[in-house]
């Protein structure tokens with residue numbers, strides 16, 4: 393049960409036409425029909441992050457264009473929802489125009505389509521039958537600032553290595569076989585000491601860290617097998633996969649760990665038909681991500697928290713951040729919270745998701761946010777099913793049951809602007 397928030401402002405047709413033109417030229421300035429003018433634009437790059445793909449990185453900035461764009465004006469979830477609904481409506485108009493025009497609905501961004509033409513393949517096989525025995529060696533062979541897709545054809549087997557896909561190497565694909573997936577595993581925790589003798593911390597504990605843009609993986613198991621997931625064991629952050637680059641897609645992958653399994657660090661991400669297993673805060677971070685047809689499984693007999701979406705009003709560009717779960721299944725051991733607020737504006741929506749009886753009746757937890765109902769925390773559910781779904785229970789009063797209009801922006805790949813970058817996984821060789 394929850395309150396519904398104020399309906400978003402509705403754009404008139406003339407405004408949409410103007411917006412459509414602007415958005416089509418990849419720079420959009422959105423004015424809402426309300427007196428409170430908002431601006432949304434695709435910036436060429438993210439401040440502080442080296443451009444690895446010719447400045448094509450798209451970042452949605454929503455705010456009053458006062459520089460950072462975040463403080464003050466982007467705090468309320470009404471604005472977040474309104475911005476999403478607007479963006480959805482604008483895109484719908486563009487698609488309709490393109491369909492009518494016969495120009496095709498999908499328009500992959502220029503850097504990506506150039507990269508896909510002339511992709512290279514490297515065979516990686518732990519048994520020595522490929523060009524490389526380890527993923528790390530294969531990544532070393534990729535030229536710096538590559539402009540072409542490089543597909544690492546990773547043969548079935550266990551790869552005991554800690555892997556970093558550096559930000560200077562975009563367009564990397566880890567291609568495994570979903571029927572016999574390659575397993576990449578390591579066992580660092582936040583407390584593990586690095587070469588300098590200092591603890592590596594949560595960020596440094598990742599088995600696989602993806603720092604570059606346009607990453608893709610299919611049929612891969614990302615595992616952190618530090619022994620803290622065992623019942624009764626002391627906890628510890630142990631990341632299996634950390635994704636920092638934007639425009640990353642994962643198909644038929646398993647992300648397997650305990651506490652802090654998947655660091656959905658930042659950027660636009662798409663997880664399709666994946667299995668994500670963990671215990672506390674096991675999907676966490678600042679990403680703007682769609683999880684579609686995924687199984688999210690608690691592995692602890694105690695209390696699991698599926699998400700700790702990180703969003704604080706003061707973070708510049710924070711409006712672009714949020715997790716959407718679409719047609720997923722939530723199950724597992726112990727009792728499960730759908731999310732807890734990492735920061736005062738944490739944002740998570742579950743739609744058409746099957747929720748097991750393990751989901752606690754209250755659903756959500758405010759963590760350190762004293763008055764979530766007064767903050768920018770936005771936790772919503774839409775047409776979920778099962779014994780743990782909102783319809784069966786009294787949720788915390790500050791969570792929402794979304795209306796159709798409110799849910800629409802979250803229930804498709806448009807949530808992550810997927811038409812400009814989501815491509816299917818490559819065919820096996």
Ligand SMILES: *[C@@H]1O[C@H](CO)[C@@H](O)[C@H](O)[C@H]1NC(C)=O
Pocket residue numbers: 416489490493495
């Ligand atoms: C319609 O097609 C023309 C010619 O291909 C193109 O110049 C124009 O940009 C297209 N308009 C839209 C809205 O796609």
Ligand SMILES: *[C@@H]1O[C@H](CO)[C@@H](O)[C@H](O)[C@H]1NC(C)=O
Pocket residue numbers: 570571610643644664665817
């Ligand atoms: C996932 O794997 C299954 C089984 O191999 C396959 O049928 C399906 O097409 C794959 N899905 C995607 C999105 O690649």
Ligand SMILES: *[C@@H]1O[C@H](CO)[C@@H](O)[C@H](O)[C@H]1NC(C)=O
Pocket residue numbers: 579618619
């Ligand atoms: C992690 O794995 C390595 C290599 O298999 C092993 O030597 C080490 O003891 C393991 N560390 C822990 C904490 O289990």
